[in-house]
Amino acid sequence: MANIISDETIDYVGILAKLELSPEEKEEAKKDMGRMLDYVDMLNELDTSGVEPMSHVFPVNNVFREDVVTNGDDRDNITANAPQKKDGAFMVPKTFV
Amino acid sequence: MDLMSLTAVELGRKIKAKEVTVREAVLAAYDKIDEKEAELNCYVTTTKEAALAKADEVQAKIDAGELTGPLAGVPVAIKDNMCTKGVLTTCSSKILENFVPTFTAEAVINLEKAGAVILGKTNMDEFAMGSTTETSHYGATKNPWNTKHVPGGSSGGSAAAVAAEECSFALGSDTGGSIRQPSSYCGVTGMKPTYGTVSRYGLIAYGSSLDQIGPIARDVTDCATILEAIASYDPKDSTSIKRDDYDFTSALVDDVKGMKIGIPKDYLIEGLNPEVKDAIMNAAHKLEEKGAVVEEFDLSLVEYAIPAYYVIACAEASSNLARFDGVKYGYRTPEYNELHEMYKKTRSEGFGPEVKRRIMLGSFVLSSGYYDAYYLKALRTKALIKQAFDKAFSKYDIILGPVAPTTAPEIGSSLADPIKMYLGDIYTISVNLAGLPGISVPGGFDSKVLPIGVQMIGNCFEEKKIIRAAYAFEQSLKAERI
Numbered sequence: 001m002a003n004i005i006s007d008e009t010i011d012y013v014g015i016l017a018k019l020e021l022s023p024e025e026k027e028e029a030k031k032d033m034g035r036m037l038d039y040v041d042m043l044n045e046l047d048t049s050g051v052e053p054m055s056h057v058f059p060v061n062n063v064f065r066e067d068v069v070t071n072g073d074d075r076d077n078i079t080a081n082a083p084q085k086k087d088g089a090f091m092v093p094k095t096f097v
Numbered sequence: 098m099d100l101m102s103l104t105a106v107e108l109g110r111k112i113k114a115k116e117v118t119v120r121e122a123v124l125a126a127y128d129k130i131d132e133k134e135a136e137l138n139c140y141v142t143t144t145k146e147a148a149l150a151k152a153d154e155v156q157a158k159i160d161a162g163e164l165t166g167p168l169a170g171v172p173v174a175i176k177d178n179m180c181t182k183g184v185l186t187t188c189s190s191k192i193l194e195n196f197v198p199t200f201t202a203e204a205v206i207n208l209e210k211a212g213a214v215i216l217g218k219t220n221m222d223e224f225a226m227g228s229t230t231e232t233s234h235y236g237a238t239k240n241p242w243n244t245k246h247v248p249g250g251s252s253g254g255s256a257a258a259v260a261a262e263e264c265s266f267a268l269g270s271d272t273g274g275s276i277r278q279p280s281s282y283c284g285v286t287g288m289k290p291t292y293g294t295v296s297r298y299g300l301i302a303y304g305s306s307l308d309q310i311g312p313i314a315r316d317v318t319d320c321a322t323i324l325e326a327i328a329s330y331d332p333k334d335s336t337s338i339k340r341d342d343y344d345f346t347s348a349l350v351d352d353v354k355g356m357k358i359g360i361p362k363d364y365l366i367e368g369l370n371p372e373v374k375d376a377i378m379n380a381a382h383k384l385e386e387k388g389a390v391v392e393e394f395d396l397s398l399v400e401y402a403i404p405a406y407y408v409i410a411c412a413e414a415s416s417n418l419a420r421f422d423g424v425k426y427g428y429r430t431p432e433y434n435e436l437h438e439m440y441k442k443t444r445s446e447g448f449g450p451e452v453k454r455r456i457m458l459g460s461f462v463l464s465s466g467y468y469d470a471y472y473l474k475a476l477r478t479k480a481l482i483k484q485a486f487d488k489a490f491s492k493y494d495i496i497l498g499p500v501a502p503t504t505a506p507e508i509g510s511s512l513a514d515p516i517k518m519y520l521g522d523i524y525t526i527s528v529n530l531a532g533l534p535g536i537s538v539p540g541g542f543d544s545k546v547l548p549i550g551v552q553m554i555g556n557c558f559e560e561k562k563i564i565r566a567a568y569a570f571e572q573s574l575k576a577e578r579i
């Protein structure tokens with residue numbers, strides 16, 4: 001395997017992805033990611049110098065509209081999905097400790 | 098008369114002619130669901146009560162002459178990644194086990210306007226990440242042709258429901274082949290339109306630059322008719338495109354005289370099952386008999402589509418799935434002390450292994466230090482792949498090829514080796530990268546009596562060419578059967 005994923009890398013990816021992995025999952029993830037990157041490295045066979053990265057196949061422009069409210073107040077229905085709510089707002093754990 | 102063996106258009110015609118009521122059609126669908134669902138597991142949620150109420154409402158509008166379209170009163174199944182107001186929408190994930198949207202996806206609204214009656218939400222790979230519908234949190238779906246085999250994925254529930262007659266047609270979504278591949282495995286007809294043709298508003302995003310909603314149905318006529326109903330310009334989707342033509346059914350013509358068809362030599366490679374190859378060559382022969390000019394050519398870059406796709410799709414997924422954090426909707430872990438712990442535990446408990454694998458790869462390729470080497474490299478490769486297709490379409494009207502290298506694999510045989518599973522997407526993925534339309538039409542069976550799909554790929558906005566070719570091919574097969 002050409003790509004060796006270190007413990008530091010997988011921990012860093014865990015922080016970026018907001019995922020907590022068990023020690024077994026972590027080992028598995030290191031192997032999986034290493035294998036995937038080995039495979040992706042195939043792209044290096046291609047000479048892409050001078051090729052512009054293409055994020056969209058068609059030219060996409062920003063779509064603007066007048067700043068007029070078109071949707072009504074749907075707070076009760078929206079907060080009905082919340083795992084925890086209080087006084088018509090989403091409730092989260094304390095963010096300042 | 099078995100109403101569920103009819104195509105959507107045939108059933109719609111009978112409803113219009115007052116030979117069948119909408120209620121009878123909807124009840125016939127639920128009879129099939131009751132009969133087969135325990136074995137196949139096509140649906141995550143069924144909504145019988147609401148469907149029957151809707152049936153009466155639609156019937157009244159048909160009787161009043163307000164609904165006159167071809168899909169009025171026809172029962173439809175919706176993939177469970179499209180939001181449906183008031184109806185559970187899970188994406189086949191635990192993290193959305195209790196999510197009830199407050200709005201309906203634009204494509205589904207368009208179907209409702211056409212008078213189609215929603216039966217329920219179909220099973221899929223979790224967040225549409227998979228090729229077998231085995232990664233669903235709600236159990237695997239079985240292939241109706243042989244329940245030891247997978248229906249394909251990720252729209253496996255939709256394709257299996259159409260094949261098993263548990264609905265008259267269904268909607269699926271296609272990010273890397275998720276409409277065409279299960280359609281191929283289940284022996285039904287599925288179409289991915291040009292990117293931007295059908296609004297993605299209300300489609301729970303996986304890879305936004307690749308995702309498209311499309312029809313899964315009994316035949317090409319149904320597909321064209323459904324596409325005509327769901328396609329629309331939608332200001333709520335910033336990538337929606339105002340097209341000049343939406344009259345896809347006008348292409349249902351049995352005439353391919355002079356049509357130039359290219360078969361990529363680099364599709365007919367090692368790994369392609371010989372029986373699948375025979376089916377493709379047979380399709381080419383049938384179209385030739387009708388006057389098409391078929392040629393083999395070098396498309397190039399075929400094998401690079403898969404790594405480019407996984408980098409791009411996973412990158413977009415890692416960003417799109419950041420919204421599932423246990424705050425606004427869905428699952429939240431029961432025990433936590435502070436915010437970040439809540440996020441991490443919620444996501445780790447709520448997502449399945451394949452989703453986590455893709456989010457992590459996506460986070461990695463977007464991280465500083467790797468962004469250029471992986472993400473931009475993949476986008477540059479995408480540009481080259483688009484150029485290769487542009488070149489091909491300067492010579493050919495359509496491209497003909499396989500949908501998948503094999504027929505449906507056995508349940509349990511795919512997930513152990515992700516890269517091997519990803520290789521199965523080789524013929525479908527580049528179509529998404531280049532934004533092209535593609536259709537999968539049944540082209541026969543292998544020696545195990547599993548269906549083989551034939552893929553036709555068109556240039557952007559040239560759905561009509563693939564509809565015409567697919568229709569002509571379908572007519573040839575029909576004539577052979579008679």
